[in-house]
Every structure is written in structure tokens, then in C-alpha cells.
Amino acid sequence: MSTYETMSFHLETERLILRPWAESDAAEFRALILERGKGASSVEHIRTAITELLTATESTGIALLPIQRREEGDFIGYCGLIIGRTTLDEPEIAYELFQHAHGRGYATEAAAAVLDAAIATGRKRLWSTVGAWNAPSLRVLEKLGFERDHDSVEDAGEVVWLTRALP
Numbered sequence: 001m002s003t004y005e006t007m008s009f010h011l012e013t014e015r016l017i018l019r020p021w022a023e024s025d026a027a028e029f030r031a032l033i034l035e036r037g038k039g040a041s042s043v044e045h046i047r048t049a050i051t052e053l054l055t056a057t058e059s060t061g062i063a064l065l066p067i068q069r070r071e072e073g074d075f076i077g078y079c080g081l082i083i084g085r086t087t088l089d090e091p092e093i094a095y096e097l098f099q100h101a102h103g104r105g106y107a108t109e110a111a112a113a114v115l116d117a118a119i120a121t122g123r124k125r126l127w128s129t130v131g132a133w134n135a136p137s138l139r140v141l142e143k144l145g146f147e148r149d150h151d152s153v154e155d156a157g158e159v160v161w162l163t164r165a166l167p
Contacts, residue, residue: 003122004061004089004121004122004123005061005120005121005122006061006121007061007062007063007080007081007117007118007120007121008117008120009057009063009065011065011110011113011114011116011117012070012113013070013109013110013112013113014070014109015069015070015071015106015109016067016068016069016070016106016109016110016113017067017068017069017070018065018066018067018079018080018110018113018114019065019066019068020054020057020063020065020066021050021053021054021065021066022050022066023047023050023051025050025066025075026043026044026046026047026050027043027046028075029046029049029050029066029075029078030042030043030046031098032075032077032078032096032098033046035098035099060083060088061121062080062081062082062083062088062091062118062121063080063081064078064079064080064081064082064094065078065079065080065114066078067079067095067097067106067110069106076097076098076100076101076106077095077096077097077098077101077106077107077110078094078095078096079093079094079095079107079110079111079113079114080093080094080095080114081093081094081114081117081118081126082094084127084129085127085129085161086127089123090123090124090125090126090127090163091118091123091126091127092126092127092128092129093111093114093115093118093126093127093128093141094128095107095110095111095114095137095140102136103136107136107137107140108140108143108144111140111141111144112144115144115164115166118166119166119167123166124165124166125163125164125165125166126146126163126164126166127149127161127162127163128141128146128161128162128163128164129159129160129161129162130159130160130162131156131157131158131159131160132151132157132158132159132160133157133158138160138162141162141164144164145164146162146163146164147162147163147164148160148161148162149161149162149163
């Protein structure tokens with residue numbers, strides 16, 4: 001049993017809404033994955049992945065949440081806490097946006113809301129892992145107070161590990 005509060009699964013910022021996944025997100029989630037250029041599973045497989053994300057959220061009390069723009073109402077990516085390469089006690093913050101949404105401060109805005117939600121759970125530290133080549137993502141994390149901890153090399157290349165202490 002976790003000693004942490006459950007993360008809020010509905011977050012709002014000035015321009016964004018982060019909310020739980022719905023099956024109706026499957027086609028857009030697939031399109032985001034396809035944008036990476038490495039192919040993607042069928043929409044049906046993505047629906048199954050969404051069900052698995054919701055199940056994991058129930059058991060862990062943390063979540064990866066879809067991001068939609070408040071005014072436009074469109075899905076632009078996701079942001080949230082995951083176990084990833086770390087632990088439930090010190091989860092990773094993760095985010096990914098469609099390329100058309102890059103450079104507008106959405107990642108920073110969404111990640112700041114998730115950071116506040118993580119603080120409210122009572123956790124003391126978060127991690128993030130980012131490809132060394134991903135300078136924009138590294139800038140987002142720097143703005144949020146993350147500091148470089150160490151680097152590792154994986155099949156996909158060099159990975160930068162960053163951490164941030166929480167109040």
C-alpha cells in the first residue's frame with residue numbers, strides 16, 4: 001500500500017486541460033505515435049494500451065494524462081507521471097506533444113501542472129529521462145528546476161537522467 005496521496009487526474013492550466021484517457025483518444029494517440037516515424041499499432045491495439053494505462057493508474061495512483069487545448073478542445077499530446085525507468089516512490093515525469101504544438105510553451109505549462117500534482121501526493125523527488133539530442137525537452141525540464149544527475153547509453157543512444165527535489 002502506498003504512503004502517498006493519489007495524484008489528481010484532472011488538471012487545468014490557463015490554456016490546457018489534462019484529463020483521464022478515453023477510448024475515443026485512440027486514433028489521436030496513434031497519430032502521435034506515428035509522428036515519431038517508427039510506425040504504430042492499430043487503433044484497436046492503442047485502445048487496449050489505453051485500458052492498460054487506466055488499470056495502471058488505478059493500481060499506482062499516478063497517471064499519464066492526455067493534454068487538450070482548452071480553447072480548441074483538440075488533443076495535442078500527453079504529460080504525467082510514470083514508473084518508467086524509476087520507481088513509484090520517485091516516478092518519472094513524461095510528456096510528448098504533436099510537432100505542430102512544439103515551441104508554444106505547452107510542454108512547460110503541462111509539466112508544471114503535473115509537477116504541482118506530484119508535490120500534492122507527498123513525494124520527495126521526481127526523475128526524467130530524455131534523449132541527449134532533445135534540447136527542447138531538456139530546456140523544459142531546466143525551466144522546471146530539474147538538474148542533470150547522470151547519463152547512460154541505451155540502444156537508442158545517450159540518455160540524460162535529471163532529477164528534482166520536491167518540497
